[in-house]
Amino acid sequence: MTGVGRDLSVSFRHTIDWSGHSTRPAKADLSRLVLERHYRVLVSRYPVLAVPTGSVGARRKEFDRRIELSTTLAPGAAYRADRTRVAELNQRELERFAARTGRSKALLDRARNVMPAGTPMSWMSGYYMHPQLYVAGGEGARFFDVDGNAYVDMNVADLSATLGYGIPAVEEPMVRQFRNGAHYLLPTEDAVVAAHSLGRLMGLPFWQFTLAASGANTEIMRIARHITGRRKLIVFEGKYHGHIEETLVKFDGERVVPEYQGLSGRRSEDTIILPFNDLDAVAAALESREVALVLTEPALTNCSLVLPDPGYLEGLRRITAETGTMLCIDESHTFSFAYGGLTRLWNLQSDFITLGKGLGSGLAFAAYGMTDTIGDHVEKHLDILHRTPGIGLGGTLYGNALSMACARAVLEHVLTEDAFNRISALGSRMADGIDAISRDLDLPCRAFRIGPRSGLCLTPELPRNYAEARLSMDLDMLDARRVFMANRGYWDCIVSAGPQASFAHAKEDIDGYVDLMHEFMKNIK
């Protein structure tokens, strides 16, 4: 390692407690050691949460528990509304919600006979705590439930419907292509045009298409492993990269383990989890040159919002390049934050870019970009059916003609710089409104803000990593706010994300959301 990477690595070595070891730590201990270091950084910021005794793992675990209970344990560290008021309001609103959604309840009763929890995909049931809602239709920025209630949608299907409901510029090419054949297992010219558009927009020249970002990240890992001949992967605490075994992991205080139930745990061993915004930790982890890929969002979006420190992403690029490690910027969520994603906004360099969620169209397609060197490598290692095994890429419906026609239309006609400027202005308006709420109610809070995305940050300073981000959120309060808003015509964002201005929102929609948040915060203060 040379230059900054080496320096960082050295300084890192001097700050951690080697627990009596005078030599370099065993590779398997790396995650533990960097998280110990990270624990110290956290404690220096939130000393009231410090855990004085126990092993590193036990202290970190207890610190995490204290964050969860931070209302009582962390006065001043994060704003927490009175639990009783939140619970009472939640209860009142739940009763009101149930009274308004009788047809949803009846449909749920039918649905539970044929689908677990009554939904076609389980996390439609798992991201909120009020009774199940069924949707009848939508238009622009609103959808309607089966009882006829309308909701301004601030969740936009977790950023898969940021273009709004019903997109005229996509409908015509979609219908035309369906009539002509949705899929031939052969390419169409639309794919060529869409890939070319993506290259111009995002800066990487070669593209492949999948159905979801999970599939894209899976292929990126395979390519990176094949090129580097290495197996390990680095992701950052608070990340989301899809439902892939390697990335569905957490650090349990002792080691990297599966984050959900039912995972085999085999591939957890290959993943190193580090805190975001800690270049020293990454440099140390890259030193042994066993890491194939650093996979990161440019800003963490699945634990409220964590922005990179100035120079952090540039540093990642530098130290990955210096150690022969590939870098992937996962823009599945952040692509919706700016024209050309944060890659273009911040002029980021990487080996791969991941895009997902149908670019906000609500349709099932995703894509990934790569450098010309990588594109050339992939072409040279194609799988030739029953002859030469190549890199394990592709799926039968990946890059299907229908999705390519839609992708082309979205890129050519919908995702314009003007449209992004418009939603960014709406996002600023929302953030300004949220800051005004904090001032009006004298809360030690502030707004998240990046392009169209905002939200209420419950700490006086913006979080720089996952542990701090958890302090910035209050799940009970968010649950109560969701049902409060639902009863007043707004569908709030999921607890892990923030509200976002979509292509279909008007100023009035944003203002209405801010007004409701204001009213809610007054109610629970």
Next chain:
Amino acid sequence: MTGVGRDLSVSFRHTIDWSGHSTRPAKADLSRLVLERHYRVLVSRYPVLAVPTGSVGARRKEFDRRIELSTTLAPGAAYRADRTRVAELNQRELERFAARTGRSKALLDRARNVMPAGTPMSWMSGYYMHPQLYVAGGEGARFFDVDGNAYVDMNVADLSATLGYGIPAVEEPMVRQFRNGAHYLLPTEDAVVAAHSLGRLMGLPFWQFTLAASGANTEIMRIARHITGRRKLIVFEGKYHGHIEETLVKFDGERVVPEYQGLSGRRSEDTIILPFNDLDAVAAALESREVALVLTEPALTNCSLVLPDPGYLEGLRRITAETGTMLCIDESHTFSFAYGGLTRLWNLQSDFITLGKGLGSGLAFAAYGMTDTIGDHVEKHLDILHRTPGIGLGGTLYGNALSMACARAVLEHVLTEDAFNRISALGSRMADGIDAISRDLDLPCRAFRIGPRSGLCLTPELPRNYAEARLSMDLDMLDARRVFMANRGYWDCIVSAGPQASFAHAKEDIDGYVDLMHEFMKNIK
């Protein structure tokens, strides 16, 4: 283990060579031992291919190589046309093909600047050996390339377009739903109706939806592992279950290893690969009760066609149930063989059923069914976002409203018993035609036949497992046949599958295919 399972296991133990071990083999050796046994079965059928010396692994590897070279090594074991004639015909046809597809060539030159190999998904380039074809559109059973050549499609996008191009009964609901919103991350009534239809059709009561069978099989594995508390998986040689690390494996003569490049290999360790149609081997592998799931197609469809012996699938159900192992019938391909798939045709029992490829619509959706016990378990172990980690299921676009509207329409209006009877009659017609070719040309060959699917089997007896299936295929001949047919207006099936009558085919389309196959076989004989 009780009953049949135990008996089979005992008989298995007595037939294999324990290499001096008098006790039960180490679990890690299981795959090796059952494949050794399988090697003996193969050799008894094809003694001319026997390998007299070397380790079991080396002998099996050499046997596999001999199968590949079976033209010279296995006279009588399988029909092989004269290599020189095949190569000469292929060369002539390739020249003709290139002359007809100048616009495809020009598009490829553009496409290679923006996509590896010029395609949006790499195996669009990897399943045939002639120059790349680009498609302009399609109608019914035909598609048209960018040079204006028409092709009757016998590949139907590897069974993802079995309903034909442009499906009127699906277009209207698709357009209506797109206008109303493609996805809300909330359920619609269409999902309830579609799940109910699937339950009636397939016999399992609870359903979840994904975008592809890979996603469905991934979730099935996670559920099965969670319920059983076991990690191992059994699949069968010649299988295809999607692009999942655990199933992208092969036996290399010594151990189970990744089948493609770029895979980590971590999860290969959890997979046991056994020969199809060998209940003894399965019983032995289940004896230690470490296997969570047996994942099988009801007939192997990705290495020509391998039908189950009478009683084999019933035996699988019995011995999995006896050992607390879950059984999944993967109908991703075979669903297109009969109304309600082979599950309904053969009255199969299982814990899970996998469906994929948009049920033949060309659209990106898939589904899996489960018993009521499993559905109840899944509902009780839902992931509650940021609160209680549940089983790792779901993806943002899984079960999206657009796909549910299309799934409902396909199930209600397209996949009728009458339609399946019609395509089965076409399949029989094709198989009869292929048998007539063998008789006319005095070839030691016969037709594959199951419902709409047929194909030319190059061995006098139908294959019962993967190794025999490889004898039944001749890749060089199939490559030459593909380009021969393409030049005459037919798009042949991929080499690993067989031609299949689609919902859009007419008798004349099938007759034309058989006539071309006849002409081709005369040419190379």
